[in-house]
Amino acid sequence: MAPRTESPWARFRAEFAESRLAMAGLALLVVILALGILAPVISPQNPYDLAQLDVMDSRLAPGEKSADGRTYWLGTDDQGRDMLSGIFYGLRISLGVGVASTVFALAIGLVFGLVAAYFGGWVDTIIMRVVDIQLSFPAILIALILLAVLGQGVDKIVIALVTVQWAYYARTVRSSALVERQKEYVEAARVLALGQARIVFRHLLPNCLPPLIVVATVQVAHAIALEATLSFLGLGLPITEPSLGLLISNGFQYLLSGKYWISFYPGVALLLTIMAINLVADQLRDILNPRLRK
Amino acid sequence: MLAYAIRRFGQSLFVLVLMSFIVFVGVYAIGNPVELLVNPQADEVERARATAALGLDKPFLEQYWVFLKGAASGDLGRSFVYNVPALDLILDKLPATIELAFVAMVIAIALGIPLGLVAGLKPDSAIGRGIMAGSILGFSLPTFWVGLVLIMVFSVQLGWLPSNGRGDTLAVAGIPVSFLTADGLAHIAMPAVNLALFKLSLLIRLTRAGTREAVLQDYVKFARAKGLPQSRVIGVHVLKNILIPIVTVIGLELGSVIAFAIVTESIFAWPGTGKLLIDSINQLDRPVIVAYLLVIVTLFIVINFVVDVLYSMLDPRVRLGGAAASH
Amino acid sequence: MRAAPLLAVDGLRMHFFTKAGVVKAVDGVSFTVGRGEILGLVGESGSGKSMTGYSIIGLVDPPGRIVGGSIVFDGQDLTRLDAAAWRAVRGNRIAMIFQDPMMTLNPVLRIDTQIVEAVRAHADVSRESALARAREALVRVGIASPDERLRAYPHQFSGGMRQRVAIAIALVNGPDLIIADEPTTALDVTIQGQILFEMQKVCRESGTALIWITHDLSVVAGLADEVCVMYAGRFVESGPVADVLDRPLHPYSRGLIESVPSRNARGQPLRQIPGMTPSLLGLGAGCPFRERCASATARCAESPEVTEPAPGRRLRCFHPAH
Helix, strand or coil, X not given: CCCXXXXXXXXXXXXXXXXXXHHHHHHHHHHHHHHHHCHHHHCCCCCCCHHHCCHHHCCCCCCCECCCCCECCCCECCCCCEHHHHHHHHHHHHHHHXXXXXXXXXXXHHHHHHHHHHHCHHHHHHHHHHHHHHHCCCHHHHXXXXXXXXXXXXXXXXXXXXXXXXXXXXXXXXXXXHHHHCCHHHHHHHHCCXXXXXXXXXXXXXXXXXXXXXXXXXHHHHHHHHHHHHHHCCCCCCCCCCCHXXXXXXXXXXXXXXXXXXXXXXXXXXXXXXXXXXXXXXXXXXXXCHHHCC | CHHHHHHHHHHHHHHHXXXXXXXXHHHHCCCCHHHXXXXXXCCXXXXXXXXXXXXXXXXXXXXXXXXXXXXXXXXXXECCCCCCEHHHHHHHHHHHHHHHHHHHHHHHHHHXXXXXXXXXXXXXXXXXXXXXXXXXXXXXXXXXXXXXXXXXXXXXXXXXXXXXXCCCCEEECCXXXXXXXXXXXXXXXXXXXXXXXXXXXXXXXXXXXXXXXXXCCHHHXXXXXCCCCHHXXXXXXXXXXXXXXXXXXXXXXXXXXXXXXXXXHHHHCCCXXXXXXXXXXXXXXXXHHHHHHHXXXXXXXXXXXHHHHHHHXXXXXXXXXXXXXXX | CCCCCCEEEEEEEEEEXXXXXXXXXXXXXXEEXXXXXXXXXXXXXXXXXXXXXXXXXCCCCCCEEEEEEEEEECCEEHHXXXXXXXXXXXXXXXXXXXXXXXXXXXXXXXXXXXXHHXXXXXXXXXXXXXXXXXXXXXXXXXXXXXXXXHCCCHHHCCHHHHHHHHHHHHHCCCCCEEEXXXXXXXXXXXXXXXXXXXXXXXXXXXXXXXXXXXCCHHHHHXXXXXXXXXXXXXXXXXXXXXXXXXXXXCHHHHHHHHCCCCHHHCCCCCCCCCCCCCCCECCCCCCCCHHHCCCCCHHHHCCCCCEEEECCEEECCCCCCC
């Protein structure tokens, strides 16, 4: 192999770019993120502003024009809401909920995983037993029960998603931290009498990051899908803040009468979002997994 | 072996009691079911009578104790809504859910393992890449949305398959099943495919990864050096080794299929436990929710045990506990 | 001159076509093996000796491909066979034993399954008679109580025992040739000796030819009739084992022999070959050893032809030692 002298970051980018599929996924993800963030700016209509909605325009097919001559490219729903705008705003909420729950779950899982790995003993046993029991139940079941108890709302669904996700991070962090802990440099740091917090955060943490990044990317996609599913079942977000799942749920009742677009297009947006994240995650896993390294 | 089984049983019982408490605490916190059940015009006296009739006036711990005593004798309380034993309600719906989960799992296994093998043996070929792309798609497709698309295409556009219900059933050993009648098959086709899709993608990936690792092993090369036909090298030497992790995952996923059936049952109005759970949550039918969860937890525990047994049957190193190894 | 050899490898070239470029793992290797003869194929790791073995038995996987030369076995050129015909030879007339016995037996199949399938892949016999052959093969490699062993799984065996089982599997169809790819390197020294002895004995008894691939010259000295030395995928020299070890002609073989500790030279510092094995990726023309060779001249930038400096000796060098 020819010696490589570029920085790790440059090599990382070069390896990522090796897969055209992953680059397509990344490009798609950037577009979706931009659409979500810029939703209030680029949407033709504010779908939450009832004053902008016209019941006369309800359930128009894609491409039909409104009474005042605007074109609804993706049609309208039962309240005369422009589906395109609804999808942009829905993306905003879905992405927001997915990212927020991942960040919180990651932070909580990171702390518990590091604590379990660093202290070992009964602390480790208790934390990991809780993780094991929780992971033996499907996430959707736990989230469903939690939401049934907590009720609807953005904060509630973030709590539910964090609850089902933290255990994945805790387990990932613990296992890679345990491997790192055995290594000589951690021993050396102990001998140098560096503070415990310093050992954990300056030495263990950076080495747990690669697997954590992979898990986090996958989990964002899971969180978004789970939120959409729960909202579809009527247990997630309130009707006033429609995420993609809720838009799909709204259209379900009109599906049998052939008015497919109300459910179909938000579903396509959801699919593209999850797929873009999964493509990026797959490539990240291949790059960051030392076992597959050539 | 016996000691192991007893220890496993003890652990399972502990998990079950723990879960029952967590579930009971959780479900207890859900709004007041009396509000939903009594006539809105009812006066305080009538409300109090309804509350007392449901046992909701007692302190929480006492309610739990009553519940626990009942549970030990198979009584998980009566449904607030239907006024029948909650357990009966669950057990009545359970065959439909298990049948759906089972058919879905069969579809996932029957397609997933062969496709995964092909993709693993020829990872760089067009077909291998195609299968992988399909599995990424399958992973990304939200289950409920696929259900809607299936209905849209096969029920609304083409009119081939019914969009809801279970259709005609035939009783086998007293348990009604759908897959033995034409009408039943037509009804179960879409929900089962819908439920299978995610597991199918998972199995493809798992089989592919296992195959790619196995074909590099010396024992595969040695098997080929013996002049065995390719079919035997793949079908016995590779498959039997990759089956070990696959069986584990299939077992674990069986539980999640039953859980995910909640979504599929809601879409296709499949009269199983999942639909019952969602209805019960919406109607605050507490005993049914608790009973559902306990039945599901018990089912999980049983499945895990069966998987362990299967696992040891497949892997001789586990069966003999490694103690017989003479190095 | 003897009768036609059992195996004649001539100018064999096997290359890997990787993304980074072409790796010439085997690039011009020739030798012959007579019936019942033992050939030691010697080289360092990466010299292409194992890949030569895989080429002969037809187990080269993509991106590797045989790109030139011939492998004539008992009158037919194996490189021209289709997959089915090659499979009929493999395990039947040519068998192979691998380096690490812990990895070569399938961990989830019983020993009887693994031997019986080898028998039945080539002979249309009942399971019972296949089992009888299996039992016989185990006895031949010195395994006591074969019936009990047949019902066991590989993990119940030690490394040495597993290698005996692998040898029994190789022997079970009575092959004309066995390719043994460093089958003793992963074993304890005492076990190594036993396996070597056993191998030599069975091959002599049954008249089976053997190609023993190794990096260990001392093993070859006691075992082989002929020796063939390889370096960086290329043929270096060959000849009767005593001749080559006593009077190596190629500077590389000489360096290899001098770097082996010996009783006669006790107390003296070991000689080393300076430098490192070159990368096979994009290795150009010329003698690949010239960078490390004390005798090298400008002429070595061309590839030397194979010459026959003495009867039975073959060499590929411009500057042989005298």
